[in-house]
Amino acid sequence: MVDEKTEVGLRCISAPVIYEGKVISVVAISGxxxxxxxxxxSTHSKKLIQCSSHISKML
Structure with missing residues (x-):
């Protein structure tokens, strides 16, 4: 999670996409x-982790 570090008033939450044991990308939301x-x-993090896990499994 990035909490207003880049820009005041902007937050970002992300979760890794893993392929063959390596992080190859991330799924993120910002606003x-x-x-x-x-x-x-907590709500957004859980959903992002589910999404990134699903993508990782599809690979």
Whole structure:
């Protein structure tokens, strides 16, 4: 998670896509910190991890 480090008011959450034991990409979401607030981190993180795991398995 990147919490307003690049730009004030912007947050980003990501999860790795793994192929043959190596991180080859990431799945990420970003948005205004007002809408992508810390209270929703757990919810968004779980969904991103599910998505990245699914992509990794498909590879």
């Amino acid at each position: 205004p910190s007002l809408r992508l607030n810390k209270k929703l981190d």
